[in-house]
Amino acid sequence: MKNILDAPFVRGMMKTTANMYRLGWDERNGGNISVMLDENEVAEYLDLNNVIRKIDMGFDAKPLIGKIFIVTGTGKYFKNVEDDPENNLGIIRVASDGVTADLLWGYSDGGRPTSELPAHLMSHISRLSVNPENRVIMHSHPTATLALTYVHELDEKKFTHSLWQVCTECMVVFPDGIGVLPWMVCGTNEIGIATAEKMKEFRLVIWALHGIYGCGKDLDEAFGLIETVEKAAQLYLMTASFPRVNTITDPDLVEIAKAFKVEYRKDFLNL
Ligand code: 2HA
Numbered sequence: 001m002k003n004i005l006d007a008p009f010v011r012g013m014m015k016t017t018a019n020m021y022r023l024g025w026d027e028r029n030g031g032n033i034s035v036m037l038d039e040n041e042v043a044e045y046l047d048l049n050n051v052i053r054k055i056d057m058g059f060d061a062k063p064l065i066g067k068i069f070i071v072t073g074t075g076k077y078f079k080n081v082e083d084d085p086e087n088n089l090g091i092i093r094v095a096s097d098g099v100t101a102d103l104l105w106g107y108s109d110g111g112r113p114t115s116e117l118p119a120h121l122m123s124h125i126s127r128l129s130v131n132p133e134n135r136v137i138m139h140s141h142p143t144a145t146l147a148l149t150y151v152h153e154l155d156e157k158k159f160t161h162s163l164w165q166v167c168t169e170c171m172v173v174f175p176d177g178i179g180v181l182p183w184m185v186c187g188t189n190e191i192g193i194a195t196a197e198k199m200k201e202f203r204l205v206i207w208a209l210h211g212i213y214g215c216g217k218d219l220d221e222a223f224g225l226i227e228t229v230e231k232a233a234q235l236y237l238m239t240a241s242f243p244r245v246n247t248i249t250d251p252d253l254v255e256i257a258k259a260f261k262v263e264y265r266k267d268f269l270n271l
């Protein structure tokens with residue numbers, strides 16, 4: 001059996017959480033990540049018959065029965081994952097009842113998966129239904145993105161449009177736009193259901209006055225989506241108090257979409 005601390009999926013979580021922490025996106029226990037793993041790959045590192053303990057998830061994830069995920073722990077700090085992955089991360093498998101998780105590795109101090117597990121697993125179900133390649137759900141509190149939700153209308157079209165307009169890359173990176181949820185209590189099944197519903201349509205979902213969700217086929221893709229939104233939010237806020245002399249126009253946005261051959265939300269433009 002290979003050493004789990006060398007597994008690319010553990011190394012990837014260590015590197016990504018460290019990056020996100022250093023960018024100032026994930027203060028204290030802020031943020032959480034889940035990645036769906038390949039069973040055969042995990043079996044190179046762990047005995048899949050060895051269940052350390054059972055964890056009650058408190059919601060139904062039946063479409064994911066048997067699926068294995070690496071998930072950040074509740075109350076754990078992204079800052080600390082790199083130094084102690086076995087305590088701050090866990091590998092769980094959705095058990096045959098759909099409401100219990102088998103702990104296969106990690107959460108070594110008796111911990112549990114992130115409090116946002118409902119939003120994560122329900123979002124995995126949504127994304128897999130529209131893109132079978134999806135593996136990652138990522139939640140974070142990037143500063144400028146969060147700040148923007150205090151001063152910008154929480155309308156999906158207007159929010160997306162404002163960001164598309166300040167950064168040429170945005171139309172290419174998230175042509176499908178950004179879903180926006182109003183402020184809600186976090187950590188609940190309700191916000192999980194609402195997030196998952198948006199995830200059927202969007203790869204990015206804003207939690208107003210809280211943070212953002214992104215997804216993708218790997219950690220880089222989910223991270224890159226959030227990173228691009230955050231960059232655009234910074235540019236928007238840096239320029240918001242000055243008269244806008246230049247901007248990327250709607251015809252320009254159409255040109256970008258054509259040049260990069262991306263399908264975009266045409267109803268998010270004002271043409
Ligand atoms: O895990 O970010 O939304 C801490 C949070 C809750």
Ligand code: ZN
Nearest residue numbers: 030031140211
């Ligand atoms: Zn959060």
